[in-house]
Amino acid sequence: MAPDHGSHRLSLRVLAVTAAVASAVGLAATSAAAAPPNPPPKSSKSFPGSVPSWAGSRTKTGIPLSNTTVEGEIYFNLPDLAGAKAAADAVSTPDSAAYGQYLKPGDWISKYAPTQDTVDATVNWLKAQGLVIMGVPQSRLYVVFRGTVAQINQVFSTTEQNYSFGGQTLIGPATAPSVPADIAASIQSVSVDQGRLLTRPALASPTSGEASPSSPDGNKPIQPPVTAPCSTSWGEKSVTLPEAYGTTSFPTFICGYTPKQLQGAYGVSTPGTVSSTAGSGQTVAIIDAYASPTIESDTNTWAAASGVPALAPGQYSQIVPDSQMFLDQALCAQPSGWQGEQTLDVQAVHGLAPGANILYVGGFNCGGGLDIAMSTILDGHLANIVSNSYGNVGEALSPDALQGEQNIHLQAAGEGIGLYFSSGDSGDEKANLGYASPDFPASSPYVTAVGGTSLAVGADDTYKFETGWGTARQRVVQDASGNLTYAGSLPGPFRFGAGGGTSAVFAQPAYQSGLVPAALAGGHRVSPDVASLADPYTGYRIGLSPITNDHVLKTGGFAFETYGGTSLASPLTAAQMAVAQATANKVIGFANPAIYDTAAAGGAEHDVAPPANPVSVAFSSTVSGNTYLVGMDHDSSLATAPGYDDVTGVGSMTEAFAQQVAAAH
Structure with a gap:
């Protein structure tokens, strides 16, 4: 229900x-x-x-x-911080006698x-x-x-x-x-x-940040020297570009994967089929700022075109502030800036776990409003899986505030509620901060940080491969003789990629000891923990009626769009955990100790290591009019590696791995 x-x-x-x-x-x-x-x-x-x-x-x-x-x-x-941490560790650690003996909200509150x-x-x-x-x-x-x-x-x-x-x-x-x-x-x-008000959705599209070109005559659009049409599956289409990495033929970017493709690739259903009941009996909560006025109708329109059932009556519910209470909109990127995030989160969960209930709780802003939204869920134990596709700029909050936020995460862990946070879309954050930093809250030791990958799904909906999500791209241009060439050296400037790295604030949790390389950790928490699809060039198709007026929340016509970012990876992972809980009839709770134990024992996650040969796709922008060669697995100073790495954690989440984590009970 x-x-x-x-x-x-x-x-x-x-x-x-x-x-x-x-x-x-x-x-x-x-x-x-x-x-x-x-x-x-x-x-x-x-x-x-x-x-x-x-x-x-x-x-x-x-x-x-x-x-x-x-x-x-x-x-x-x-009053008893050490006791609260010990309780959170005990109920979440598979070899503990108290594993799975979660506290009810009232009991946690009265005790800690x-x-x-x-x-x-x-x-x-x-x-x-x-x-x-x-x-x-x-x-x-x-x-x-x-x-x-x-x-x-x-x-x-x-x-x-x-x-x-x-x-x-x-x-x-x-x-x-x-x-x-x-x-x-x-x-x-x-x-x-106002540092909390820099919290942003970890959302990326293939054309994020691009501007429309100005035509010399103000009328005629500029045509790129070559156009790359999108593919519905990996390698369906290819184009010829200037030689790079020993070839001139490159697959084109993905139009937007469908639920059937992701269910098949990640093992939720048999490739070529769709499970319409996966996740039944579970509730996945989603937190974002503000609220989309068209989320249910948009999701049902999208579902009809995406091969999954529409939301059943009561399957989607929400707890949201009245729109007159939407505060700090300019600093928080406006309701329109969060609408795509909410839509992506809801449709990612519904696509991978169509049987699960979805509870959306919206904050009145992107600061304290998000805390209140989180506490609404925790204090009422309204769900035991919560997806959070947002983050701060690194750990650039005051040190005391970071610890205060961690107390909220301790409550969730003690109650057996798994918090899944996007690791971010700006790589190591050096471009924004001037120094390397993982994004908070994903760097908290008591949440599961979800990094990102680029995913190749075959025409038969089977998994082909993944690379770490880190995008560098170079524009295709014509030289003075009219021949195609690249505007600069390859792979080109870093564009975006999964967040991660070593915390400057939080000590290494016990569950990371032994699996995370000591040279990487240096005694501190490293994120992410796991990963899933995030690259918008191999992204996910959603549908929404975009907000055109933030004051009155007026919306335009329904349209399909392709999105990625670790904003996609987090709800996909939460959905897989919901399917695993439904299958095992168990509550996973704070999953990290079980995730690392399972990975150390040789779990069924996809270990995302550097590809043997460079992987690139051709992309043509409908906004700027440019065509690019997009290189994958180039994530700022972060790097994939065999075993644990700071782009994908222990590896890419599969349904088989989620089932193993659930079986730790």
């Missing part, structure tokens, strides 16, 4: 729904001019670990308007969460300062609030500044925020910066 959520609205214990949002927005209109921050009272405690790394003098660009509204979040200490009195004291203090409380989960792990820059400066004795980071102007504290000493002991972190 599907959970009976209908289209219920988000409602947590202290979430004041539209009235609170109206108040928060109103703050920006009524706030007075900026005032210098209050000096910290003598009986106060500052939180230097709550200042993000990007809030420094080199990135400072000015002072924000005092009436600008800022979201804040206070994370509370777990902060007390009601300590949380109430902080909430009451925030209210007394005039700040608007947006939400406190039943787990009492954090409180989300909003206030103006002037209020934040006064209340937390800091100075908010504008900083340039990640291509955006963000507000953050120039000095460590402080709180009164009588409540400080219960607080782990005070987040009063």
Whole structure:
């Protein structure tokens, strides 16, 4: 049975729904001019670990308007953090006597969460300062609030500044925020910066970021020197391009794989057939920001054209905020920027596990709203598999906030809820950060990080091969004599690829010891853990009615599109876990210890190693008009290798491997 959520609205214990949002927005209109921050009272405690790394003098660009509204979040200490970690490890580790003995939400909360009195004291203090409380989960792990820059400066004795980071102007504290000493002991972190609002869907299309060319006469489109039509299966079509890697004939990019093709390739069904009941009896929860107004009708239209059954009544349900509560839209990339993500997630799960129920929980923004969405699932145990196709820019949150977020993941593990997170689409993040970093939350030790591959599926729906997802491409041009050549050296500039790498924050978890090379780990957590299809040039076909007006959520006509990114890999992996749970009639929970144990014993995952010969496809863009040779397995400084690697983890997820993980119980 599907959970009976209908289209219920988000409602947590202290979430004041539209009235609170109206108040928060109103703050920006009524706030007075900026005032210098209050000096910290003598009986106060500052939180230097709550200042993000990007809030420094080199990135400072000015002072924000005092009436600008800022979201804040206070994370509370777990009274017994060591006990919560030990419990999460014990119920998730196959050789533990407590394996699979998950706690109910109320039991976890009563045993490990902060007390009601300590949380109430902080909430009451925030209210007394005039700040608007947006939400406190039943787990009492954090409180989300909003206030103006002037209020934040006064209340937390800091100075908010504008900083340039990640291509955006963000507000953050120039000095460590402080709180009164009588409540400080219960607080782990005070987040009063906009770094969380850089959370983005890990979504990629073949034409991501391309611009339409300008024609010399303003009328006639520019024609590429050669055109590569898409293929419906690997190698169906090929084109002749200038010589590269010892050949002039190259397969063309994939139009977009269908559910039948992926079910066959990954072993959910016999190649050439579709299972319409795979995953029956399971519920996969999906979290994103905002909500698509056409998700059910779009999915049913797509399903009719994709060979899978339409959503049965009640099979899809959602818990979403009213659209008037959609906050921070400009920084969060707008509802239209998340619609493709939600659509991809839902249709990826339904395509691979058509029998599973789907619960979508939408955040009111891409910051604290996502935490509230997560807690809605955990506090009610609404699903035991949760797909999260979004991530931050590396680990560039404040150190204390990262630990506060990990507490949420500990609750999930203790309750037997598996969290699957996209590893990211920007490789090692050097281009954005200037240094290598895995993306958070995928780098948390208590989530399953899903990396990416490029997938070749044959005409008979059978698996042919995979490479690591890392795309470099070079444009095909004509020289002065009219002959085809390449615009530069091959394979060309890095375009996008699976995120991964070694955490600078989290220590190596026990389950990675022995399987992850010590030279790679250096005593720290390495991500990803597993991988699935992510390359948009071998992507997945979805269908949606795109939002054309973010203010009123007006949509255009239905159309098919091809997407990839680890945004695709995460829901595909979650769907395979749902099928495995249905088959085994067991709950896998936090899967990493079982994943690594199974891989170490010689599991049925596809070990994705460097190909013996370079693999490339030809691609013609309908946006820029250019034709490219797209090289695969070129993921920034990350690299595939036999065994574990930081592009694909232990390997590509297959249904046989998921079944082995489930059998660990």
